[in-house]
Amino acid sequence: MRRGTRGTTYGRRGGALLAAAVAAALAAGCTSGPGAREDGRSPESTASPATPSGHPGSVLAVKVDNVRAARPQTGLEAADVVYVEPVEAGLSRLMAVYATGFPESVGPVRSARESDLDLLRQFDRPTLAFSGAQSKLLPLIDRAPLRAAAPDEDSDAYVRDEDRPAPHNLYVRPGRLMAEPPGADALTTGFRYGDAPEGGRAVSSRTVRYPSASFTFTWSESRDRWLVGMDGDPARTADGGRLAPATVVVQHIDVRESEFHDFRGNYSPYVESVGSGQAEVLRDGRVYEATWKRGGATDGTDFTARDGERLDFAEGQVWVVFVDSANSAAKP
Template identity: 65%
Template sequence: MATVGTQRGGRGRRRTAAALLAALLAAGPLAGCTGSGGSTDDGRGSSRPSPSASRPDGADGPPVLAVKLDNARAARPHTGVDAADVVYVEQVEGGLSRLMAVYATRLPESVGPVRSARESDLELLRQFDRPVLAFSGAQGKLLPLIDRAPLKAVTPVSSSGVYARGADRPAPHNLFLRPRRLMGDPPGQAALTTGFRFGRPPAGGGPEDAVTVRYPAARFTFTWSEADGRWLVSMDGTPATTSDGDRLAPATVVVQYVTVRPSDYRDFLGNNTPYTETAGSGQATVLRGGRAYEAGWSRPSAEEGTSFTTEDGERMNFARGQVWVVYANAA
């Protein structure tokens, strides 16, 4: 079993706060405000009209749906995560974690529990064409950035008809999105502009049965199951399942080493919100087919997807199926 901590050597590109903001708003005048609505997880905020889930004129097809998910122990098990094409894992305040599930080929009946957005989500989502971002709110200082970002924000305030509270757990861990009330049909594979390539496994790599990634107050273990042909997910030492009892089991897991630095934001307890830099370049470990491959990653700008290459410089193919990307600190 391999264990990855929050500290690891690797290449990274640190940018100034001004450059990051410029990258997020690089498209110039954007097509209107998103109307994110709500400043906290309890949904407080001014009422705004529900945004359209269609792309701007001239683009083909609907956008991807990204849902920001709670990952506290009280929020588990998750609903609808197994239907996502990509699941991103990031560190948040207090060394804990949250997930972002991205849907392009399937829309489940329900997804959740839904929680609040973070500044680094805006950079991560720039790789998609005006994605729909479903989240429960954000702190007030972040709302202007969300309003100017090239995405469609969907919160309980802006679009109350697409959310519901569950009765099986307490708030704030019980907010669920009904994607089909929002989008109708999934946008399709073409909308999934992540830069990932799928195909036969490359040469090399080494056998691996389990890999653990640790944050200061959270950990993820991915254990290879030969019978399932998938990596079984455990969170904080407990098998991760859906609300239907099915094990979360991606086909490919990427441990991507990035710069995780303090942001200009803090939570209500005064804890700094980490900013995960997802544009730049660095190292990664790719898990597929019971083997681990050392790889490089590159995302030259926020508007582009992320490409992965083997140690020999060849494009890294992923196994077909769900992909988990776990961001680990390269510092």
């Protein structure tokens, strides 16, 4: 696996900046309203995000905004795994997972969803960086086996970029949440890396469509990577480069309504990441029809080819795009 640059060492900023960060954090995340408030607090039963300790061997997961106003995002290119999740209004949100290296900052950071909790159970007490959550979801986050790291008055891990509009301007500095990256052994995803399998078919690009968002992955022979496009535009890093994973997984899953909704009555989609189903694995300019299986919430996800053999991924970053198996628009 690739190794990134470690974050800065822990320090404490002045009271004025902390107060400003707290006030701004309250506005971050999903839309608030009666009975579905997002207050940005860190759950009381978890460690304070101001202490850069983390859990030994735990990954850092960051919820990242993905509307047009949030782009280009910062720090995605350093993630080991990027999950693409459906959210309200047919849009998408990202969860970036870091184990082998930390970038200086990641963002814009946005709010958590119910299905994040099951997805993160595959890791050993991960740290989840998020801007907040609906008030009725917070008790579930309290009880989840993770370290919740939302902005609070004791944290200088979060900063606002005053040149970008809120709520698309909250960033987290991983080195102030965790002392150091845990290493590749913390990536208990079930993913296996190795030589390309036999079979598959050559493909130049693959497009996945959500009701209000789209992703295109175009093979670059010169870079040996899949160039990411979002909503018809090249997906770029903060410094102008291209987001380019080595492996892309289009994972067909069941999507149901979460128990939680915003003040408009829009229920959050719940991604059923435990179970089994069909998938397509893109690597080395080819697509492989596959089957995925995740036996329980604490398990990673195994991928096998049509002949039943294990399907290895290419070394490097992996993007997993969750699509509703009932949504024919997501299929080729």
